[in-house]
Amino acid sequence: xxxxxxxxxxxVIATAFWQFFKLLGLTKKDQVATAKENDVNGWLMxxxxxxxxxxxxxxxxxxxxxxxxxxxxxxxxxxxxxxFVITMGLIIFVQFVTQxxxxxxxxxxxxxEGRKAVFYADSHKLEMWWTVAPTVVLSxxxxxxxxxxxxxxxxxxxxxxxxxxxxxxxxxWEARYAGADNxxxxxxxxxxxxxxxxxxxxxxxxxxxxxxxxxLHLPKGRKVIFKFRSQDVLHSAYMPHFRAQINCVPGMTTSxxxxxxxxxxxxxxxxxxxxxxxxINELRAxxxxxxxxxxxxxxxxxxxxxxxxxxxxKVVVEEEEDFNNWLKEQKTLAQVVNN
Amino acid sequence: xxxxxxxxxxxxxxxxxxxxxxxxRLQLAYPDQSFSIIExxxxxxxxxxxxxxxxxxxxxTIHGTIMVFFVLTAGLSGTFSNLLIPLQIGARDMASGFLNxxxxxxxxxxxLIMFLSIFVHTGMxxxxxxxxxxxxxxPQAMSGSxxxxxxxLVSMAIFIASSLMGSLNYIVTVLNLRTKGMKMTRLPLTIWxxxxxxxxGVISFPVLLSAAxxxxxxxxxxxxxxxxxxxxxxxxxxxxxxxxxxxxxxxWFLGHPEVYIILLPALGITSEVISTNAxxxxxxxxxxxxSIMAIAFLSTVxxxxxxxxxxxxxxxxxxxxxxxxxxAIPSAVKAFNYITTLWKxxxxxxxxxxxxxxxxxxxxxxxxxxxxxxxxxxxxxVHDTMFVVAHFHLVMGISALFGMFAGVYHWFPKxxxxxxxxxxxxLHFWITAISAYGVFFPMHFIGLAGLPRxxxxxxxxPMFEDLLHINKVITxxxxxGGLAQLIFLANFFFSIGKGKKAIQNPWKGNTLEWTTPVxxxxxxxxxxxxxxxxxxxxxxxxxxxxxxxxxxxxxxQTLPIRKGEEEF
Numbered sequence: 001x002x003x004x005x006x007x008x009x010x011x012v013i014a015t016a017f018w019q020f021f022k023l024l025g026l027t028k029k030d031q032v033a034t035a036k037e038n039d040v041n042g043w044l045m046x047x048x049x050x051x052x053x054x055x056x057x058x059x060x061x062x063x064x065x066x067x068x069x070x071x072x073x074x075x076x077x078x079x080x081x082x083x084f085v086i087t088m089g090l091i092i093f094v095q096f097v098t099q100x101x102x103x104x105x106x107x108x109x110x111x112x113e114g115r116k117a118v119f120y121a122d123s124h125k126l127e128m129w130w131t132v133a134p135t136v137v138l139s140x141x142x143x144x145x146x147x148x149x150x151x152x153x154x155x156x157x158x159x160x161x162x163x164x165x166x167x168x169x170x171x172x173w174e175a176r177y178a179g180a181d182n183x184x185x186x187x188x189x190x191x192x193x194x195x196x197x198x199x200x201x202x203x204x205x206x207x208x209x210x211x212x213x214x215x216l217h218l219p220k221g222r223k224v225i226f227k228f229r230s231q232d233v234l235h236s237a238y239m240p241h242f243r244a245q246i247n248c249v250p251g252m253t254t255s256x257x258x259x260x261x262x263x264x265x266x267x268x269x270x271x272x273x274x275x276x277x278x279x280i281n282e283l284r285a286x287x288x289x290x291x292x293x294x295x296x297x298x299x300x301x302x303x304x305x306x307x308x309x310x311x312x313x314k315v316v317v318e319e320e321e322d323f324n325n326w327l328k329e330q331k332t333l334a335q336v337v338n339n
Numbered sequence: 340x341x342x343x344x345x346x347x348x349x350x351x352x353x354x355x356x357x358x359x360x361x362x363x364r365l366q367l368a369y370p371d372q373s374f375s376i377i378e379x380x381x382x383x384x385x386x387x388x389x390x391x392x393x394x395x396x397x398x399x400t401i402h403g404t405i406m407v408f409f410v411l412t413a414g415l416s417g418t419f420s421n422l423l424i425p426l427q428i429g430a431r432d433m434a435s436g437f438l439n440x441x442x443x444x445x446x447x448x449x450x451l452i453m454f455l456s457i458f459v460h461t462g463m464x465x466x467x468x469x470x471x472x473x474x475x476x477x478p479q480a481m482s483g484s485x486x487x488x489x490x491x492l493v494s495m496a497i498f499i500a501s502s503l504m505g506s507l508n509y510i511v512t513v514l515n516l517r518t519k520g521m522k523m524t525r526l527p528l529t530i531w532x533x534x535x536x537x538x539x540g541v542i543s544f545p546v547l548l549s550a551a552x553x554x555x556x557x558x559x560x561x562x563x564x565x566x567x568x569x570x571x572x573x574x575x576x577x578x579x580x581x582x583x584x585x586x587x588x589x590x591w592f593l594g595h596p597e598v599y600i601i602l603l604p605a606l607g608i609t610s611e612v613i614s615t616n617a618x619x620x621x622x623x624x625x626x627x628x629x630s631i632m633a634i635a636f637l638s639t640v641x642x643x644x645x646x647x648x649x650x651x652x653x654x655x656x657x658x659x660x661x662x663x664x665x666x667a668i669p670s671a672v673k674a675f676n677y678i679t680t681l682w683k684x685x686x687x688x689x690x691x692x693x694x695x696x697x698x699x700x701x702x703x704x705x706x707x708x709x710x711x712x713x714x715x716x717x718x719x720x721v722h723d724t725m726f727v728v729a730h731f732h733l734v735m736g737i738s739a740l741f742g743m744f745a746g747v748y749h750w751f752p753k754x755x756x757x758x759x760x761x762x763x764x765x766l767h768f769w770i771t772a773i774s775a776y777g778v779f780f781p782m783h784f785i786g787l788a789g790l791p792r793x794x795x796x797x798x799x800x801p802m803f804e805d806l807l808h809i810n811k812v813i814t815x816x817x818x819x820g821g822l823a824q825l826i827f828l829a830n831f832f833f834s835i836g837k838g839k840k841a842i843q844n845p846w847k848g849n850t851l852e853w854t855t856p857v858x859x860x861x862x863x864x865x866x867x868x869x870x871x872x873x874x875x876x877x878x879x880x881x882x883x884x885x886x887x888x889x890x891x892x893x894x895x896q897t898l899p900i901r902k903g904e905e906e907f
Contacts, residue, residue: 031758041688063784105681121620148716153653189570240789251567254650310799
């Protein structure tokens with residue numbers, strides 16, 4: 001019934017338009033831009049340029065507070081951030097210059113009756129410049145980018161890394177520490193049974209000391225290597241504060257590694273984080289909801305079904321000693337499964 | 340005729356696509372409020388005026404599919420290739436009228452199936468427009484992967500057949516049916532763009548068809564091309580040995596060239612419109628052709644930049660970073676050439692010209708952030724966030740849409756023999772341009788805050804709660820921008836009937852289509868097909884004394900080179 005009502009409203013509006021147009025049509029004026037329209041739209045285009053500049057400036061000032069903290073929570077993330085700042089600087093510079101040229105030229109050369117446009121069809125010199133300049137800049141960006149990428153992706157020379165398996169399923173994360181031997185027991189969907197939700201092969205000698213958890217704890221300053229598996233569809237393990245992301249693919253294991261450098265407690269004291277969470281808590285207070293504190297998060301970033309938007313796991317970074325104590329308190333897989 | 344059919348079908352699909360986006364923008368900005376319009380249109384997916392997560396996923400999926408394929412591929416390139424190729428190269432018709440007809444009717448059929456798929460009981464396809472398996476392969480994983488997904492695949496398979504037939508026809512026509520004197524180096528840039536677009540379409544669309552076929556096998560015949568080791572709803576499925584990453588490779592081998600299949604026609608159209616309305620030759624004609632070719636070539640070797648974080652070998656990531664960032668070079672050349680064309684022109688700011696200039700602006704704004712997404716190291720932290728959504732909507736969505744609007748305003752006289760109303764055109768441009776920036780510029784910041792795309796709601800994480808006010812701003816702009824398209828539709832249909840009758844060459848253009856009679860006729864020209872003597876961009880050409888040749892600021896391609904004149 002309501003749909004009918006909306007369709008009716010649509011028709012009324014359409015009819016109104018129709019009538020309006022009929023009036024316009026009666027004038028039968030020329031439909032090519034006149035000198036006056038060139039002038040008006042030239043000015044308006046200058047206005048659009050100003051609007052875009054205003055929007056960019058406003059977004060950059062106002063939008064800053066919502067961004068991720070500038071402080072990267074991982075060693076590898078610092079490299080990524082450096083590259084990001086350089087690239088962003090370049091982008092903003094080019095954006096400001098080219099948009100200025102577009103709107104300023106449109107305004108300056110708006111049509112005037114009787115003026116001759118300049119027949120200027122080619123200039124090899126100019127074209128060479130704006131081919132060579134981007135080429136040089138991009139070469140630098142590419143080389144720097146690849147260097148960073150290789151550093152981040154290279155997991156081969158980590159000393160005594162902590163090995164953790166992160167396991168994805170609709171719509172929840174689980175995790176498993178490699179335990180005393182720092183080797184993960186084999187996992188496969190065929191072994192999923194009852195409380196053994198990650199499908200660990202309990203006959204594997206590396207499996208018994210593995211430690212299953214529902215909350216990630218990471219030691220500050222020690223390289224962590226994550227192994228990712230998924231049991232059903234594609235998921236993506238995304239830890240934005242650590243500048244870390246990789247997909248979890250059913251049928252294979254993917255990996256990613258980083259060295260946490262900022263504990264949760266330290267990040268809560270970070271200026272950016274404080275500003276962001278003050279704003280969030282103010283919002284919550286106005287709605288009458290209790291306030292929250294900053295926590296690192298692992299979230300799903302690959303469409304995985306209806307509850308994709310709410311697939312999360314808390315991540316805690318702490319000093320190595322606290323971490324070791326926490327890990328000791330956790331039950332091993334053998335204890336969990338055999339009980 | 341076929342051009343008009345493509346355009347109107349594309350517009351119909353466009354209305355649905357845009358309307359869907361308005362509905363899910365409501366959900367993103369006002370997650371707790373109920374809207375009777377949502378209940379009215381979404382039925383049980385919007386009970387109580389709030390849409391369900393399943394419905395949200397379905398809307399974003401079909402919005403993407405419709406806009407990318409049905410509006411910006413078929414609606415844009417189908418319309419203008421069919422309209423302009425014969426007219427601008429001096430041919431009586433396309434090489435094969437029959438292929439042309441099948442291509443349209445297959446497109447119509449695939450549109451129809453896609454449209455009907457929205458209404459199936461188990462929900463429309465909802466695994467995202469990229470339909471990554473296993474999500475799209477298993478109805479157990481989400482209900483949209485049932486009948487909705489089957490129809491999606493059938494519709495796309497037909498669409499690909501239609502697109503291939505169209506593309507082959509465009510290529511053959513451009514290569515073989517050019518009139519006397521129309522050398523390749525005298526072709527307008529529109530035709531160059533359509534030709535190269537058709538070529539990359541022929542190269543890449545069949546790969547999508549193979550991807551879709553294998554997915555159909557996995558879904559209904561029990562094969563394991565993409566699936567392996569899956570435990571879902573309490574049971575282990577039989578699939579063994581496949582990999583979803585194979586699908587991603589096949590999909591993006593089309594998916595990335597697809598961006599340029601959408602964008603190149605818009606670049607061709609705007610080159611033509613800007614040159615005509617600036618009353619100046621397009622700057623660097625040969626460099627423009629060179630960059631179109633370079634972009635097209637590179638577009639087929641960069642697909643892996645969509646897959647940096649899929650678990651693909653990091654070495655491949657390095658290769659694709661290298662090839663991807665290279666695309667910035669021809670793109671920069673194009674952008675600077677556009678800007679130089681504006682310099683010292685005498686700009687006739689018709690609605691088509693405004694949209695074209697707007698396109699140059701959004702092309703740069705959206706394209707620049709490609710430097711971040713194309714760089715594998717930086718992509719790690721912005722991959723699949725709203726930053727990506729902002730990037731590709733500006734660089735290919737809005738830019739291509741602006742190109743399409745420019746084309747419609749500019750060549751409406753050639754389609755219907757009437758002029759569109761310019762006042763409505765101006766109003767349409769101003770509202771659309773401001774809302775486009777209002778929607779997609781702030782969206783970058785939501786992405787940089789770490790918000791993933793395809794999130795039904797961002798209230799499940801406290802760290803995203805402060806993004807709500809930005810989402811509201813975006814939604815308001817989106818609603819205004821969406822409604823403004825009604826002005827365009829009204830203007831379009833009104834002008835078909837009641838528009839002012841067009842004169843033969845309203846924009847004082849050089850190209851051949853403006854030498855045909857106002858009323859469209861079979862065979863395009865009443866007598867002989869005119870012969871071409873020069874390139875398409877002799878605007879404001881002067882003789883040695885600095886006087887305009889022949890006292891007018893344009894020289895149609897059909898005029899022979901005058902005594903003492905140098906051919907450019």
